[in-house]
Amino acid sequence: MSKRFSTLDTARLLFEHPKILFRLIERMDRSETRYVREGDLVAEVMDYTRTLGRADKDRVRLALNTDNLFRTGLVIDIIKAEGERRLVFQDALINLMRACNASLYQELTDARLRGHLVTLRDVRDRLEFSSFSEADPDFTELRDDLNERVSQLIGLLRQNVIRMQTISGQLADMSGDASRAPEKYLQFRQTLFEQIVTLYERHIKPTLVFLNPDTRLPDGSNLFETLEAMVRLLENNGDHNLADQLFRSSLSLNALYKPIQAVAREVEHFLRKTRQGMVQYNAMEHFYAKLRALKDETETLSLRRKWLEGSGFARSTGFLVGLRARQRPKHYAFGQSSSYYQLLFSELDLRLADIRRRQEVPVLQEVAGSGRNTRVDVERIRALYDWLESLDLRPTADLVRELHGRLDGFMPGYRPPDLLAALNRLVNTPPAGFRVVTTNRFRTLETEEPDEHVSEQFVYRKRRLEPRTEMQNE
Amino acid sequence: MNEPTALHESNEPVQESSATQFDEILPAHSAAIYKEFQSGRVIVRDIWDSNRSELVANPLYNVLYNHLGHFRTLYEHLGSELVFSENGSFFFLKESSDDESEEHDENAFRVQVVLLLIGRYFARSGRDLDFLGRPEAGLNEQDLITMAADEEYQDILRAARFEKGLAEALDYLDKRNLLFQAGAERYFLSSAGMYFLQELVREYEQA
Numbered sequence: 001m002s003k004r005f006s007t008l009d010t011a012r013l014l015f016e017h018p019k020i021l022f023r024l025i026e027r028m029d030r031s032e033t034r035y036v037r038e039g040d041l042v043a044e045v046m047d048y049t050r051t052l053g054r055a056d057k058d059r060v061r062l063a064l065n066t067d068n069l070f071r072t073g074l075v076i077d078i079i080k081a082e083g084e085r086r087l088v089f090q091d092a093l094i095n096l097m098r099a100c101n102a103s104l105y106q107e108l109t110d111a112r113l114r115g116h117l118v119t120l121r122d123v124r125d126r127l128e129f130s131s132f133s134e135a136d137p138d139f140t141e142l143r144d145d146l147n148e149r150v151s152q153l154i155g156l157l158r159q160n161v162i163r164m165q166t167i168s169g170q171l172a173d174m175s176g177d178a179s180r181a182p183e184k185y186l187q188f189r190q191t192l193f194e195q196i197v198t199l200y201e202r203h204i205k206p207t208l209v210f211l212n213p214d215t216r217l218p219d220g221s222n223l224f225e226t227l228e229a230m231v232r233l234l235e236n237n238g239d240h241n242l243a244d245q246l247f248r249s250s251l252s253l254n255a256l257y258k259p260i261q262a263v264a265r266e267v268e269h270f271l272r273k274t275r276q277g278m279v280q281y282n283a284m285e286h287f288y289a290k291l292r293a294l295k296d297e298t299e300t301l302s303l304r305r306k307w308l309e310g311s312g313f314a315r316s317t318g319f320l321v322g323l324r325a326r327q328r329p330k331h332y333a334f335g336q337s338s339s340y341y342q343l344l345f346s347e348l349d350l351r352l353a354d355i356r357r358r359q360e361v362p363v364l365q366e367v368a369g370s371g372r373n374t375r376v377d378v379e380r381i382r383a384l385y386d387w388l389e390s391l392d393l394r395p396t397a398d399l400v401r402e403l404h405g406r407l408d409g410f411m412p413g414y415r416p417p418d419l420l421a422a423l424n425r426l427v428n429t430p431p432a433g434f435r436v437v438t439t440n441r442f443r444t445l446e447t448e449e450p451d452e453h454v455s456e457q458f459v460y461r462k463r464r465l466e467p468r469t470e471m472q473n474e
Numbered sequence: 475m476n477e478p479t480a481l482h483e484s485n486e487p488v489q490e491s492s493a494t495q496f497d498e499i500l501p502a503h504s505a506a507i508y509k510e511f512q513s514g515r516v517i518v519r520d521i522w523d524s525n526r527s528e529l530v531a532n533p534l535y536n537v538l539y540n541h542l543g544h545f546r547t548l549y550e551h552l553g554s555e556l557v558f559s560e561n562g563s564f565f566f567l568k569e570s571s572d573d574e575s576e577e578h579d580e581n582a583f584r585v586q587v588v589l590l591l592i593g594r595y596f597a598r599s600g601r602d603l604d605f606l607g608r609p610e611a612g613l614n615e616q617d618l619i620t621m622a623a624d625e626e627y628q629d630i631l632r633a634a635r636f637e638k639g640l641a642e643a644l645d646y647l648d649k650r651n652l653l654f655q656a657g658a659e660r661y662f663l664s665s666a667g668m669y670f671l672q673e674l675v676r677e678y679e680q681a
Contacts, residue, residue, distance in 0.1 A: 279678065279679055308587070314582040319669075323581045324514055326511075
């Protein structure tokens with residue numbers, strides 16, 4: 001290849017197609033190495049450029065060629081080891097890349113935190129034998145070293161907290177995706193689950209332990225004990241300035257504990273919920289599949305199978321089996337008074353009179369549903385009304401029920417709505433010698449139709465039928 | 475025609491022990507409980523008070539709970555079985571006939587179908603089932619619209635004799651105290667309704 005790119009152009013191309021390096025950095029972090037295998041680089045470039053246009057493809061492949069990278073100084077070293085070529089990228093480039101992608105911050109692992117702690121302990125040990133004199137270059141060097149280490153640690157931890165907070169947002173986004181795409185739900189959940197576990201176990205928990213002032217470590221003092229010891233040493237030796245500064249730093253570190261704890265709690269909750277959610281989801285799907293199988297059975301060719309056969313299903317779960325509404329035992333209002341018998345006999349007389357006129361009874365036309373055909377309805381109501389007018393009536397406290405009792409099962413095709421409609425005329429032109437009193441009490445009339453599973457209910461106003469003479473006497 | 479007076483006389487030599495049990499309970503309470511059971515309802519510990527918009531303790535539940543033995547015997551004598559679920563905090567009356575007919579399981583099945591559809595829909599939407607049982611969460615208007623638009627759910631409901639679809643099904647649960655309406659288009663499950671879903675999850679976990 002004769003074509004060459006300048007360092008600037010190569011870097012520009014790298015940032016135009018950042019995914020390649022992002023993936024390589026991820027791989028580097030995962031294997032905890034400081035180099036990239038040449039084979040990985042080539043594979044990544046080939047994989048990435050597959051979808052690019054021809055011109056772009058060539059340009060990227062050329063720019064990310066090992067020779068080009070090395071000549072432009074972006075790769076600073078090529079190591080030959082174990083039969084492979086390892087490329088060491090420039091730190092500045094890698095760090096810049098990390099800055100572009102929050103997920104590429106190197107999380108603080110237990111080992112790295114330990115490293116920082118050990119260094120601090122080392123500084124403390126050296127302080128113990130220090131001269132604490134401004135003139136002593138050993139001391140001033142040590143002091144600068146201490147300052148740098150502490151601020152580095154704070155910076156690192158703070159960056160980590162931000163990173164942790166962003167990842168919980170990312171996870172929330174992912175679970176949001178999951179709820180929007182139920183087909184991929186399980187897969188999403190699985191990834192989510194793995195990511196959270198890693199984050200929690202490898203990064204959050206160690207950081208939390210590291211920043212907890214009450215932590216006991218088997219190999220020596222914890223972070224705050226170390227810092228405190230140094231503060232005391234500095235105070236005893238009159239270096240209040242540095243002692244105060246260190247004290248403030250330890251306060252800052254202590255303050256970082258809270259946000260990390262919040263993240264930890266959130267993630268822990270997430271973790272619990274995720275597992276729980278997975279079980280719930282699976283359980284619902286499992287039983288729903290059984291229900292769907294029942295439904296499929298109703299969709300076979302047999303036209304008679306219209307309803308779900310739920311008996312087995314209901315029994316397998318056992319929930320509320322045997323639950324049903326019961327008819328309240330019927331009261332039979334038998335009385336013994338003379339008025340009761342009078343009423344009974346007068347009712348019997350009236351019914352007997354009805355039966356004697358049996359051949360005159362109009363036949364109400366059958367209609368499928370009332371209200372569908374108004375003309376038929378009007379005819380029915382008129383026929384019924386004519387019949388009602390010819391009836392002998394007795395005073396009653398509930399005219400509707402009384403008439404219903406005399407019509408139901410007696411007049412062919414009779415339905416309660418007809419009565420309720422016909423009654424309107426009866427109210428306006430009451431039978432001779434009577435008056436109809438409309439009350440504000442409501443009663444319901446229930447029809448019992450054994451063939452149909454739905455019985456109908458009608459609500460009506462209670463109407464009394466009273467003899468007119470009695471009224472005039474009052 | 476029975477002579478009421480004769481009945482009273484035959485009841486006179488009542489055993490003292492059971493008489494005292496009856497004495498401890500107000501007839502009005504017992505009658506109210508009987509009425510609930512008769513209309514096919516489940517008696518749950520907490521019921522929704524729509525005026526105060528909060529869950530309130532159900533006095534009938536406490537009466538049952540405090541006199542469990544008495545009511546067990548009472549309903550046994552009436553030919554039913556009083557079933558108590560401690561975890562779900564509810565009572566219901568079971569027809570104790572060894573009736574193997576379809577009708578025997580029909581109500582249970584219809585309740586289970588609706589609850590399962592709700593639970594399945596909710597789990598698929600990525601939410602924790604626990605939220606179904608909270609008055610401030612539960613099913614909202616959007617949920618009802620989405621569920622009602624699902625053809626498969628409609629088919630299943632229709633095949634479970636809910637011809638009018640979801641609204642009828644929710645009403646069916648509401649009438650039985652398995653679900654409460656917390657707002658115009660908002661529902662949440664009672665402890666009894668939640669118990670069914672939790673049982674399904676538990677059963678699945680153990681299988």
